[in-house]
Amino acid sequence: xxxVRQSPQSLTVWEGETAILNCSYEDSTFNYFxxxxxxxxxxxxxxxxxxxxxDKKEDGRFTIFFNKREKKLSLHITDSQPGDSATYFCAxxxxxxxxxxxxxGGTRLTVRP
Amino acid sequence: EAAVTxxxxxxxxxxxxxxxxxxxxxxxxxxxYWYRQDTGHGLRLIHYSYGAGNLQIGDVPDGxxxxxxxxxxxxxxxxxxSPSQTSLYFCASSDLRGATxxxxxKGTRLTVV
Numbered sequence: 001x002x003x004v005r006q007s008p009q010s011l012t013v014w015e016g017e018t019a020i021l022n023c024s025y026e027d028s029t030f031n032y033f034x035x036x037x038x039x040x041x042x043x044x045x046x047x048x049x050x051x052x053x054x055d056k057k058e059d060g061r062f063t064i065f066f067n068k069r070e071k072k073l074s075l076h077i078t079d080s081q082p083g084d085s086a087t088y089f090c091a092x093x094x095x096x097x098x099x100x101x102x103x104x105g106g107t108r109l110t111v112r113p
Numbered sequence: 114e115a116a117v118t119x120x121x122x123x124x125x126x127x128x129x130x131x132x133x134x135x136x137x138x139x140x141x142x143x144x145x146y147w148y149r150q151d152t153g154h155g156l157r158l159i160h161y162s163y164g165a166g167n168l169q170i171g172d173v174p175d176g177x178x179x180x181x182x183x184x185x186x187x188x189x190x191x192x193x194x195s196p197s198q199t200s201l202y203f204c205a206s207s208d209l210r211g212a213t214x215x216x217x218x219k220g221t222r223l224t225v226v
Contacts, residue, residue, distance in 0.1 A: 009153070034214075043117070043203050043217030044156070089155055100171070101215060103148075103155040 003027055004092050006104035014112050019077040021107045023090030028071065030094040034101070035064065035075050038087045047088070048075070080111045116140065117218035119204050125224045126194050134189040134221050136204030144207045145187040146215070147171070147179055149200040156203065162187060194225045 003026045013019045023033075031052040036044035050057040050064045050073070057064045061080075066073045077084055090104040116139045126132050138145060143163050148156040158171030160179035168179055176198060178190040191198055201222050207215045 004155075006155075041219070043205070043219050045217065046214045100158055100161070102172075103157070105153050105155040 003102045004090055004104040006088075006090050006107050008107060009105065010108040010110070012110045012112060013080050015080060015082060017080050019080050019084070019109055019111070021075040021077075021088050021090075021109070022072070023074065023104055024070075024072045025092050025102075026071070027092070027094060027102075030092040030102075032093050033064070033066065033073055034091050035062075036089040036091060036103075038089065038106075044089055077109075080109075082111045082113050085109060085111050117204055117206055117216050119202075119218035119221050121221060122219065123222045123224075125226060126191075127226055128195060130191075130194045130225070132191040132194050132223065134191075134202055134204075134223070136187045136189075136218060137185050138187075138204075138206040138216070139185065140206070140208075140216075141184060142206035142208050142216075143184075144209075145181060146205040146207075147177070147187065147189045148203045148205065149173065150203060150220070151200050159189065159202075191223075194223075196225045199223060199225045 007022045034049035035047045037047040038044040048059045048062050061078045063076045087106045087108045089106045091101045093101045118137050120135045146161040147159040150156050157173045161169045162181035181187045203220050205215045205217045
């Protein structure tokens with residue numbers, strides 16, 4: 001059973017549009033949700049994160065919206081740029097998870113110029 | 114920025130063969146992790162460690178052993194490699210439990226023929 005799910009698996013947007021990447025989770029004890037960005041040939045790198053006490057986290061063009069009741073979150077990338085083309089992973093950890101991060105399956109984003 | 118170095122970057126082995134993947138981190142992080150990445154599954158945790166001599170079981174440990182020899186070095190061992198272990202392997206490290214940034218290496222692509 002996959003604890004963290006992402007949709008869509010792939011997404012294509014035009015330059016300047018807003019890309020919306022979705023994530024949901026099963027474990028109600030999860031309280032930390034980072035998003036990682038991965039370019040081909042590289043390891044994932046932390047992009048932005050949110051804790052469950054907040055419902056929104058913004059960093060430049062990247063915003064996480066968090067709905068604790070529905071166990072859902074989304075990553076919005078405004079004014080998408082071709083350089084944002086990458087795979088994005090939603091992850092989660094919590095009080096019962098110790099040092100473990102559980103990752104979703106990823107969303108492959110393509111931004112067309 | 115934390116540095117995590119993996120070797121080799123690419124490896125081909127035969128079914129039933131012995132493989133050791135190496136990882137070194139240079140920022141004195143307590144936690145080190147081994148993940149495998151497969152399309153549609155995201156990153157799945159194999160083993161992790163919170164210090165030299167310590168080993169914790171991850172979510173997909175079958176067929177893998179690991180050993181943390183020093184604060185810096187973490188090894189993943191496949192003693193009887195199978196084609197199902199063909200994957201992209203990532204080593205990672207972090208300073209504290211759970212809710213902190215995890216730094217990834219560039220990955221090792223392993224093919225078992």
